[in-house]
Amino acid sequence: MSMTNRGRRRFPGGIRRTRRRAVALTTTGALVAGMTTGCWAERSAMPAVRDFLIAWQVGNFEAAAGNTVGVDRQEVADALSRVGRQLDAASLRLSLGTGVTDSDVDQIVQNGNEADARFTVKIDLGENGQPWEYPGLMRLKRVGGKWKVVWSPSIIHTSLQPGQRLAVVTDEPKRAAITDTHGRSLVRKIGAYDVGVFPGQLADPKKTLDMLAEQAKFDGGRRLDAERLLGRVRSAPPQDFLPLLTLQVPAHNALVQRLTSVPGLKFNGVQAPIAPAYAPELVGTLGPATADRLQQVGAPYQPGDTIGVSGIQLLQQRRLAGTPTVRVVAQDESGENTKELRSWEGQAPQDVQTTLDPSYQRKADKALAGLPYPASMVVVRPSTGEVLAVSNHGTGGTNRAFEGEYPPGLTFGIVSAEALFSEAGMNQSTETTCPDSVTVGDKTFTNQARGDSSFANHFAASCKTTLAQLSSKLDAQTLANEAAELGIGQEWGLSVPAFTGSVPTPANDGEKAAMMVGEGDVQVSPLTMALVAAAAQNGTWKPPYVLKDIPKTIQAPPPQNLQPEAIASLKKVLARTASHGSARGARVSGDLVGVAALAAYRDGSHNKSVSWFVGSVGDRAFAIAVEGRVNTPKIAADFLRG
Template identity: 75%
Template sequence: MTNRRRVPRGTWTRWRRAASFATCGALVASLTTGCWAEPSAMPAVRDFLIAWQVGNYEAAADRTVGVDRSQVEDALSRVRQQLDAASLRLSLGTGVPGSDVDQIVKKDDEADARFTVKIDLGENGQPWEYPGLMHLKRVGGKWKVIWSPSIIHTKLKPGQRLAVVTEVPERAPITDTEGHPILNQVNAYMVGVYPGQLADPQKTLDLLAKQAKIDGGRRLDAERLLGRVRSAPPQDFLPLLTLQVPENNQLIQRLNRVPGIQFQGVTSPIAPAYAPELVGNLGPATADRLQQVGAPYQPGDTIGVSGIQFLQQRRLAGTPTVRVVAQDETGKNTEELRSWPGQKPQEVQTTLNPGYQRRTDLALKGLRYPASMVVVRPSTGEIFAVSNHGTEGRNLAFEGSYPPGLTFGIVSAEALFSKAGVNQATKTTCPANATVGNMTFTNKARRDGTFATHFAASCKTTLAQLSNRLDAQTLLKEAGLFGVGQNWGLTVPAFTGSVPVPTNDAEKAAAMIGEGNVRVSPLTMALVAAAAQNGTWKPPYVLKGISKPGQTPPPQSLPPEPVADLKQVLTRTAKHGNARGARVTGDTVGVAAPVTYKDGDRTRTISWFVGSSGDRAFAIAVEGLVYTPEIAATFLRGR
């Protein structure tokens, strides 16, 4: 570092003024027009860039010559709008580390200044950064920027504007286990605008957002829509909504009265052919949904809003290709300035089997209560079918939370067979009442017999009395072998079940018969039936080739002898007991049970069937008192 002798401030100022006067005197003597001229163009360049960046377009225009200043103000103010930019930053120099290019090159009364433009297009990616160049000249002793559209971008010509072109790829299909699309082609309208034809874009989009209340009140973000409209090519149709008909006819009629709104009829694969609660639906990108799916999706896009369509949005939709172009108002003479390639959409294949799906839908059809059903393949864990009837769009087949009642006896029986020395032929009793701890359990009394006969006869008192042969931790451990309450690594939301640790003998007895605080979903119990049939619990899956890395648990084998006894018990139940109405094939086994419980101030009843037939296991849960073996028989017969 060079050592400098500190000069008193007043001395330095007097010396600098003296030098200036001396220089100007010489210039005046020679009639040089540069007298009193700014020696450097740097302040003019700096002030112009700062004013542009902070949005003081009037101040930036004051630093220019060549055209009316209002034209400069207008051109600079439109840059952010035309790009729908989240931010714009300007800096001197090329922005290239180690570059030896001078920031400002001056020759007599003219100069060229290099600067860098960095624009955030709001896509959560790298900002668009490019070099800029402006030409200056000294006018009346002061440096001025010679205005040209090329200051905004070096390739921008007079009469051109910037525009953002978004090319959205065709959405990939969701397919069944054989690779056939699950979605039906339906008639719909694309609702949008021609940006250049809008007399008042703000008014049009405010009215659109006000009228188009989606899914019980979700609103479109009018401000963000306005940004997209201003940045889009003026002459191109810009879709803002896709509305299926006839479901949205009333909304379409309301939107038809909004000035500037246009409609284009399309036929698109939108509606799920079956299992809509699992497959999901498409809808508009409202503000809250955009927070969930994130960039690069924008207001006006049609995105997955539920089910697999939402969960696999990025895979199914890919990502759009975004191009910044320079074009005239007619859209001609378009020149690409920068592009960001998108990602190709990918098909999502499910394990759903259309044949089994038709059977489950048929089995639940016509029920006057909400009902859910799941079919799985015991040998693999594949989910063959998912049906929800009257559940108001909720996938209760996966996410329902119900007490399982005596269907949980499958777990309790296996625990007794494995850990308590009980088997299907063990002599047991079935009294009308059995008190365990401070709780009394009741059912119709049966004469003395075996565990298998009393299980088939829905004897809660039998299991309650046998609960003293198991400790609480053993019961929970055996439930875990059936996957109850475990992490399945499933790629869609599901309730795996809950068996809280019993704090006393009464709670343990209640847990043995699937009451108290035990809760399961139909999928939980379908997997319980699958494990009883196969001898090994397999983690379920519904999407092929898509899993949560490191989260899918291994299969869990059950002891062979207890499983053999358990199959005998379930076979007897289907032949002679509470599930006999479902035995339409010789290999059908299972258990049927209603359970009544308190849900807050309400008393509710869930009717269950849990069983298997060959390499298919299934569970049915109905939110009301019905005879579930008939529903199971309809499924097994397929009619």
């Protein structure tokens, strides 16, 4: 999910503009046009009002102060210049009148040597909230024959009193939970530090935040945006602790130690619910909002906020985090006598419920634990398509259970057998041969020779040459279509990233034979094959889902009903494979069906292999893929025993 650049550049006097908005800082043209219509007497207050508002808007605060009377002009210039910083504003626009009427009489009312002028202030609060528009009022008097603005803080806002400042208060809602299928949270609390500042206690805010941004580097050099941090600190109430980022322990202990040298930073030890309880590659992790991450998640999140950085935590960031309630207040420097001037209600966070079942997840994690190679496993419910467990071991944080791309080897024989049964008139008892070598087109396939027997027996014995020969019974498009009916290479409408598989239509007989045995350009993920096993068990391929009650951006395909006679034969073949063939080591219960296989492939310049087990027991179907030579039936048995 890509977002536009949210960086800013500074305008005169601290007013900044964000490039992500179409709102531009209005220059003098529109303001002048609105103020110079009509016929005014030579001694009108209009020129003084016009000059003051134009100078304030474009950031020429000294010139604006030159049109005032009542206090020291530098005090006026300083007060006007602080408005943008105190609100961390992206832009400020001023116009004469309140927008209620276009009558010039209502804009400026003169009474002898005194006058009242009504105007409108429009401030874009950027990441702090929606644009804020409110009416303003200034009083003028004639001094030495010239009209001057009588300075008062109420010109900035009618409720602002002497000695007060504006501030932005952001109330972050508690992040919602990601839960398992029973409604229990998949996120656990761990020790952490809330690192922040008391804005009013910083001797040099810019220095503090520049040092923080320099020291705080995450995941390959990701940094915090120092300029936006500075805007956030300047706009916050000076007397309140402002958390800027949350750092996990012990993962960030070294960074915490370095940050202790940054002047003004405070550290509060907390127990924060930020670590995934299991399936971390799917559930995802939380981390600080660095500059590039903010481009992904967009407003209204701020630098340093704890946001989702991977998995469901990132994909469902806005739903899980909601949006903050933002309040603009007037208060004195101590924080007393605070008055709310405007507020924007945020959106409440919502839980995200997954289909993960902790019982199956524990069994899957335990079955893969201790393997010397990267390994992944997916468990699905054939009757519904629910994903019950997603386990990754040694995959470096990537969800290869969903996104791995491997050749399926002879586990693809499930697809080939279903095609032969439904389209070529075969069944499990059809007599076949299993020679030690067979050449189809330009490709040669070899295995240990077996005597003539039934298709079920040759399939159980992993006879690659049997399937290669039988490729002549199917045309290329039929085979590709059968794979598509089992969801391979199709759009599933899943709410998280997944590789659905790739089955290019064979260009010749050799490629078609290679496809039959799961070689060539055929690639699948463990989730792809778990769904194939589920279809073989249920008789219907159903699209997977792992999130409940989440609106889909892409519609899921309808279930695909397979031919009952073909499925009946396929079950007998897979049962034979589990009882007497490649999968027999996994048969801890009589209703297990499945197939094991080893597939070789090249990864760049390296020769690699992937060990597979694909099968089902009752209303559970699963696939295991291990990037090395291992006994996958034993892993499957460990899973089934729990």
